[in-house]
Amino acid sequence: MAVALQMRKPPMGGIGKRVAYYPGCSLEGAARAYDVSTRIVAKELGLELDYLEDYNCCGAMETKNVTFWGTMLLNARNMSLAKKQGHSVIVAPCNGCSFSLQRAEYFLETDKKVFERINSLLKEGGVDPLTEIPHTYHILEWFYHEAGPEKVKERTKKPLKGLKVANYYGCLYTRPHFYARTYSHGGTEEQERPRMRETADDDEHPYYMEALLEAAGATNVEFEPMHTQCCGGPHSLSDEQVSEKFVMMILQTAKRNGADIIATECPLCHASLEMYRHRLMMKGVPDVDVPAAYFTQLLGIAFGYGAGDVKLKDNLSDPIPVLKRLGLV
Amino acid sequence: MAIHERSLVDPERVLRKERLVIDGIDVSGDWNLIILPRVIEDYDLSFLDEVLEQPEGKTILQCYQCSYCTASCPVHNYWDERYNPRHFIHLARLGLIDELQKRADVMWRCVSCHKCTHRCPKGVLVEEVLKAILRVMAKRGIIEEYPSKKFDKFFLESVYEYGRIEDGELLFGWIEKQGYQVVKDPILKKPIPFMGGVPEWLKQLAVKPIKSMNIGFLILNAKHMLFHPRTKNWNRFKQVLRKVMEEEGVFTH
Numbered sequence: 001m002a003v004a005l006q007m008r009k010p011p012m013g014g015i016g017k018r019v020a021y022y023p024g025c026s027l028e029g030a031a032r033a034y035d036v037s038t039r040i041v042a043k044e045l046g047l048e049l050d051y052l053e054d055y056n057c058c059g060a061m062e063t064k065n066v067t068f069w070g071t072m073l074l075n076a077r078n079m080s081l082a083k084k085q086g087h088s089v090i091v092a093p094c095n096g097c098s099f100s101l102q103r104a105e106y107f108l109e110t111d112k113k114v115f116e117r118i119n120s121l122l123k124e125g126g127v128d129p130l131t132e133i134p135h136t137y138h139i140l141e142w143f144y145h146e147a148g149p150e151k152v153k154e155r156t157k158k159p160l161k162g163l164k165v166a167n168y169y170g171c172l173y174t175r176p177h178f179y180a181r182t183y184s185h186g187g188t189e190e191q192e193r194p195r196m197r198e199t200a201d202d203d204e205h206p207y208y209m210e211a212l213l214e215a216a217g218a219t220n221v222e223f224e225p226m227h228t229q230c231c232g233g234p235h236s237l238s239d240e241q242v243s244e245k246f247v248m249m250i251l252q253t254a255k256r257n258g259a260d261i262i263a264t265e266c267p268l269c270h271a272s273l274e275m276y277r278h279r280l281m282m283k284g285v286p287d288v289d290v291p292a293a294y295f296t297q298l299l300g301i302a303f304g305y306g307a308g309d310v311k312l313k314d315n316l317s318d319p320i321p322v323l324k325r326l327g328l329v
Numbered sequence: 330m331a332i333h334e335r336s337l338v339d340p341e342r343v344l345r346k347e348r349l350v351i352d353g354i355d356v357s358g359d360w361n362l363i364i365l366p367r368v369i370e371d372y373d374l375s376f377l378d379e380v381l382e383q384p385e386g387k388t389i390l391q392c393y394q395c396s397y398c399t400a401s402c403p404v405h406n407y408w409d410e411r412y413n414p415r416h417f418i419h420l421a422r423l424g425l426i427d428e429l430q431k432r433a434d435v436m437w438r439c440v441s442c443h444k445c446t447h448r449c450p451k452g453v454l455v456e457e458v459l460k461a462i463l464r465v466m467a468k469r470g471i472i473e474e475y476p477s478k479k480f481d482k483f484f485l486e487s488v489y490e491y492g493r494i495e496d497g498e499l500l501f502g503w504i505e506k507q508g509y510q511v512v513k514d515p516i517l518k519k520p521i522p523f524m525g526g527v528p529e530w531l532k533q534l535a536v537k538p539i540k541s542m543n544i545g546f547l548i549l550n551a552k553h554m555l556f557h558p559r560t561k562n563w564n565r566f567k568q569v570l571r572k573v574m575e576e577e578g579v580f581t582h
């Protein structure tokens with residue numbers, strides 16, 4: 001069996017208003033607030049999420065470290081399901097999930113052997129083989145390009161006035177450019193990388209979240225270079241010392257730059273920040289008491305939804321007092 | 330005299346003398362430090378071949394040792410100077426297995442932030458290459474079981490079994506694996522988060538939703554703990570997954 005692999009150019013132009021939505025395991029468990037608020041924001045912005053039925057775990061970083069073929073297979077199954085539902089675009093709200101799918105995309109596109117082997121394995125497992133490889137985007141990129149700051153401004157009923165936000169992007173939203181296809185927006189034509197795509201964020205200085213939250217009335221504080229500093233990621237449980245130090249650096253930078261709240265866009269980063277924030281506060285480390293909230297939760301509040309609608313209570317770091325002080329909830 | 334990347338020089342090969350006289354001339358002061366030369370005899374080039382066999386390890390030969398990866402690495406910069414991705418690639422290419430083994434205690438510390446891969450001017454997938462090196466080391470038995478690998482396997486088992494993972498189960502399963510005492514309810518054998526020898530910070534964190542009367546969150550998590558979320562039609566796919574992983578030699582069941 002040999003399906004002809006078309007070496008395609010990177011996707012250019014728009015992403016589409018209706019996409020396959022791959023929530024990932026976290027969003028249906030502890031990060032339910034992110035799922036609920038994402039749906040609210042998408043509805044408000046006039047975008048449609050088509051839930052990817054019967055998906056499986058993307059394997060995250062942990063599976064990738066142990067098995068190459070297993071991880072490819074897990075992601076190829078999800079891609080095949082998206083194709084079956086008639087989508088050529090998958091949107092994932094989690095940095096880990098979007099990374100895993102984009103990584104699979106990279107290897108499937110660049111290595112013919114991988115593509116053929118994976119296809120025959122998919123057939124064996126009772127899943128439709130891939131004829132075309134769907135592209136994966138992070139949900140932030142999708143919101144920015146298909147709705148944009150203007151639409152957010154238009155929809156905002158209760159501007160987040162006076163709220164000072166530190167935008168935390170985490171690692172895998174912009175990195176590595178091989179998979180995420182980000183590029184330097186300030187660079188010249190020659191500096192652009194061969195696999196970059198038009199809609200991708202700036203690689204070293206991402207700004208999409210800042211732009212959306214600013215349109216909703218919030219003030220962004222200076223947060224470089226901690227906005228893409230690692231939170232400990234896949235080691236947040238297995239290597240506590242390193243993770244604790246990284247999170248401490250992130251939280252202290254945010255606090256010392258005057259942030260009221262940290263806006264996150266990945267359930268793993270969010271959980272890691274909240275968990276270690278709690279631990280650091282118990283240890284009595286200074287300047288770490290900044291709460292975290294998903295950027296969709298903040299947008300939801302700006303769109304006129306209440307704290308209960310966006311499940312602010314689910315955040316273990318409890319951002320409600322901060323928002324109450326400003327009269328937002 | 331300052332030595333750039335001091336961590337790369339073995340302490341036993343560094344000689345420092347308070348007073349040094351050579352041929353009757355006093356050279357104490359600036360020239361009092363000597364690094365003894367090293368003769369490499371025990372290299373093993375088959376190590377590189379094994380790295381190249383791994384699908385992720387193929388780009389290792391493109392490296393031209395500019396050290397951009399090391400300069401970007403947060404583990405190197407904020408945690409341990411001895412963690413040096415450029416040097417690990419260098420050692421793997423030379424086949425200096427003894428030297429790699431000396432660094433086995435820090436080699437697993439990579440947090441997969443991909444700064445190295447992103448910034449590499451030569452297109453080396455640095456993070457993936459390092460993981461390929463680690464895997465070959467583990468295969469040859471020159472690195473012992475390290476915490477992140479234990480966690481990776483634990484995670485993989487959950488994915489393999491159900492097709493999906495469950496946060497709470499993962500967290501408390503891992504805590505139990507670390508040697509903490511986790512109390513389980515007698516009927517369903519599920520962990521009770523705020524009892525037993527679970528670390529204090531985690532107990533407080535588990536009690537938080539109860540204190541804030543967040544019933545929805547509790548019901549959802551309890552439901553997930555009782556009925557593990559699983560992918561439908563997983564069994565047939567599982568067999569293929571098993572076959573593939575057995576070929577790679579990672580399956581432990």
